[in-house]
Structure formats: C-alpha cells, structure tokens
Amino acid sequence: MDPLLLVLYILLFPGILFLLVYALFLEYVDRKILARMQNRVGPPLLQPLADLVKMLGKEVIDPRGVDRGAFDAAPLLAFASVVTAFLYIPVVGTSPLSFEGDLVLVLYLLTIPTVILFLMGWLSRNVYSTVGGVRAVTQLFIYEVPFFLALLLPAMMAGSWNISTIVQWQQGHLWFAVLQPIGFVIAIIGLQAKLERTPFDIPEAETEIVAGPWTELTGRRLAVLHLAMDISLVVGSGLVAALFLGGPLLPWDLGNAWLNGVAGFLLFLVKTLAILLVLVTFKAATGRIRIDQLNDIGWKYIAGAALIQAAGVLILSAWWVST
Numbered sequence: 597m598d599p600l601l602l603v604l605y606i607l608l609f610p611g612i613l614f615l616l617v618y619a620l621f622l623e624y625v626d627r628k629i630l631a632r633m634q635n636r637v638g639p640p641l642l643q644p645l646a647d648l649v650k651m652l653g654k655e656v657i658d659p660r661g662v663d664r665g666a667f668d669a670a671p672l673l674a675f676a677s678v679v680t681a682f683l684y685i686p687v688v689g690t691s692p693l694s695f696e697g698d699l700v701l702v703l704y705l706l707t708i709p710t711v712i713l714f715l716m717g718w719l720s721r722n723v724y725s726t727v728g729g730v731r732a733v734t735q736l737f738i739y740e741v742p743f744f745l746a747l748l749l750p751a752m753m754a755g756s757w758n759i760s761t762i763v764q765w766q767q768g769h770l771w772f773a774v775l776q777p778i779g780f781v782i783a784i785i786g787l788q789a790k791l792e793r794t795p796f797d798i799p800e801a802e803t804e805i806v807a808g809p810w811t812e813l814t815g816r817r818l819a820v821l822h823l824a825m826d827i828s829l830v831v832g833s834g835l836v837a838a839l840f841l842g843g844p845l846l847p848w849d850l851g852n853a854w855l856n857g858v859a860g861f862l863l864f865l866v867k868t869l870a871i872l873l874v875l876v877t878f879k880a881a882t883g884r885i886r887i888d889q890l891n892d893i894g895w896k897y898i899a900g901a902a903l904i905q906a907a908g909v910l911i912l913s914a915w916w917v918s919t
Contacts, residue, residue, distance in 0.1 A: 602692060610687035610861070612679060619826040620644040625869065626829070626876055633880040644826070651819035659720050659812045666719055671813075671820040674712040678827040681705035685834040686843045687864050688857045690760035697757045702835060703744055706790065709824055710736045713799065716821075717809030728808020731887055732799035735789065738894035739796070742902035743786025746779040749909045750839045759835070763843035773840040775912065778905040780840045782898060787832045788875055789890075791825065795882040798890065830868065833875075837867035 605611055623644040631638030658664050684691050684698045691698075710732055717729020750772040751757050754765035766772060773780040789796040800808035813821060837843060844860030885893070 605692060606683060611683065614687075615679060615682050615827060615830060616823075619823065619830050620648065622829055622833075622868070622872055623826045626872060629873065629876045630880055633876070648819055648823060651822065652816050654815040654818075656815035656817060657812075659722060661721055662719055662812075667716070667817060670712045670716055670719075671817050671824065674709040674824040675820050675827070677705040677708035678824050678831050682827065682831045682834070684759060685831060686760050686763050686838050686845070687834070688844060688861045690763065690845075694758055694760040696761075699747070699751055699757045699759050699762070699839075702759065702831070703747060706828065706831060706835075707736070707740070709821075709828055710790070712821070713809040716813065717799075720809070720812040722812050724805040724807070725809050725811045727805050728799045728801075728811070731805075732792070732809060734887060735792075735796065735798055735890060738891055739786050739789035739898070742782050742894065742898045743790065745899075745902040745906060746776075746782040746786060747835070747839055749776055749779045749906060752906075753909055753913055759838050759843075763838050763845050766842040767845045767847060771840060771842050776840070776905055776909060778901050778908070780836075782902050782905070783836050783840060784871070784874055784878075785898060787836060787871075788878055790832060791829055791875075793875060794879045795885045796890065797884055798887050801884060829872070829875075833868040833871040834864065836871055837864065841867045843867075 607613060621644075624639060624641055627643075628638040658667065681702045683693050684702050686694075714729040714733040714736075717725040717727075717732065720726070750762050753772070753775065754762045756762060756765070762772075769775075792799055800810055805811075810818070810821075842863075844864040846856060846859055846863070850856050850859060
C-alpha cells in the first residue's frame with residue numbers, strides 16, 4: 597500500500613478520525629434507543645461531544661498520596677490500545693495492516709482497558725474504587741475464557757488467525773453466526789460483559805460503590821477513559837460483525853472497486869448498529885446481577901456452552917474435510 601494512503605488510512609478514514617466520530621455517534625444511539633425503550637426523550641445528537649468537551653475542560657483533582665504520573669498515563673494507555681485494535685478491524689474491504697495472528701493481538705488489546713480500570717481503582721486509595729477494581733478483574737476472569745473461545749472458533753474453522761481472512765472465508769461459505777450460533781450468542785454476552793454494561797455493570801454499581809474504579813477520575817482522565825470505553829464498543833461490535841456476520845465484504849462483486857468499498861462500508865455500519873441494538877435491548881431488559889451469580893452463570897453455563905460449540909466446530913470441520 598502507498599505510504600501516503602496508509603497514513604490517511606490510519607489518521608483519517610477509516611482510522612482515528614472516523615473512529616472518534618463513530619464512537620461518539622454510537623454512544624448517542626445507545627443512549628437514545630435506551631431512552632426510547634424506557635419512554636424517555638433521550639439526549640440530542642451532539643450531547644456525547646458536549647460531554648467530552650466539558651470533561652476535558654474540568655479540573656483534574658489528584659487523590660491524596662497517588663502517583664500522578666501513573667494516573668495520567670493509564671487512561672492514555674487504555675485509549676491507545678483500543679485505537680490500535682480498531683486498525684485491524686475490516687471496515688472497507690480488508691485491513692491493509694492485517695497479518696496472520698492479528699485476531700490474537702486485537703483480543704489482547706481489548707483486555708487492557710479492564711486491567712487499567714483495576715489499576716486505577718487500586719491506585720486511587722479509595723475504598724469504593726478498590727472494590728470496583730477488584731470486581732472488574734474478577735469479572736474479567738469469569739467471562740474472558742468463554743468470550744475468547746467463542747471468538748477463536750471461527751478462526752479454527754477458517755484455518756487462519758487473520759481477521760480479514762476469516763471475513764473472506766465467509767464470503768465463499770456461510771456466516772459463522774449460522775454455522776456457530778452458540779458461539780455467536782456467547783460472543784454477544786461476552787461483549788456486553790467486557791463493556792461492563794447491564795447486567796454486568798457490577799464493577800461500577802452506583803447504588804453500592806458510588807462508581808467503582810471511576811469514582812476518583814476527574815477532568816481529562818475521566819474524559820479519555822470514557823472515550824476509550826466508547827471506542828471499545830465500536831471495536832467490539834466491529835470484531836463480532838467481522839467474525840460472525842461476514843464483515844464488510846459482499847457475497848458478490850459489484851464490478852467496481854469504489855462501489856464495493858461504499859457498499860462494504862455501509863454493511864459495516866448496518867452490522868455494528870444491529871449488534872448495538874441487541875446490546876441495548878439486553879441492557880434495557882435486565883437488572884444488575886451479583887458477582888457470585890455471574891461466577892455461577894459464567895462457569896456453569898456460558899463456559900459450558902462455549903465448550904459444546906467448540907466440540908461442534910471440531911466435528912463440523914472434520915466432516916467438511918472428509919467430504
């Protein structure tokens with residue numbers, strides 16, 4: 597790829613600039629749909645942007661005795677990790693940065709914001725933040741195993757750890773949401789838990805621990821970390837869409853590279869918005885569960901279902917090879 601086009605890809609479209617705009621738009625859609633489901637008006641279109649600008653302009657208050665450098669760097673590290681992960685998600689065709697094994701890298705990068713929340717809670721020396729941080733990392737160990745397993749099963753069947761290759765495999769076959777329906781459902785549940793959305797908002801349960809690891813965050817720290825979580829929603833939705841819904845590739849060629857690109861981009865928007873709609877419905881229809889309930893559900897049912905889907909994938913792959 598031409599170096600100038602690569603720079604434009606990373607910085608403008610479908611890179612960082614598009615990612616920031618789309619992340620704020622998805623936050624708006626998330627809040628608006630949830631409000632309408634609850635018979636409320638919801639925020640105006642530019643409310644997420646206004647909130648971000650307002651938080652960036654607020655005073656930064658350091659909790660007593662904390663390491664200011666670590667507190668400043670942690671949200672930036674979370675932001676950088678999810679932005680980097682997005683660059684490997686196919687948005688228009690395949691990603692020019694893709695390589696064999698980029699799926700593992702993206703899954704690793706998506707884990708960093710949760711670890712950052714734990715560190716922020718632990719370093720803040722606030723009892724509510726500490727409890728919230730411990731809950732965040734405890735929840736991570738519960739949902740991460742079935743979530744990772746569900747997202748790696750398409751790679752097993754496609755015979756590649758490259759996200760773009762998995763998308764291309766579905767172009768000539770069926771979507772993995774059809775071939776691996778249990779894995780698709782687990783991926784949706786795992787994404788809801790990773791984003792700490794209801795009913796998995798245990799680490800920031802405001803009726804119990806104020807805001808958990810977010811309690812001592814102020815000013816630009818709160819703004820950057822909040823933006824990182826919004827970007828995680830885009831990356832997570834895009835990743836699930838790529839692995840289970842065929843990503844941005846059409847099942848047929850329109851005969852023109854520009855038409856294929858525009859149609860693929862529209863498909864990316866439609867599929868990520870559809871996943872967001874499922875997440876919002878899940879959020880609106882459920883109440884928060886306790887950490888012990890999540891532990892029971894996660895290890896008994898979600899992990900068990902993931903193993904059943906893995907066995908099904910092995911059987912289906914063996915049958916596919918034999919025929």
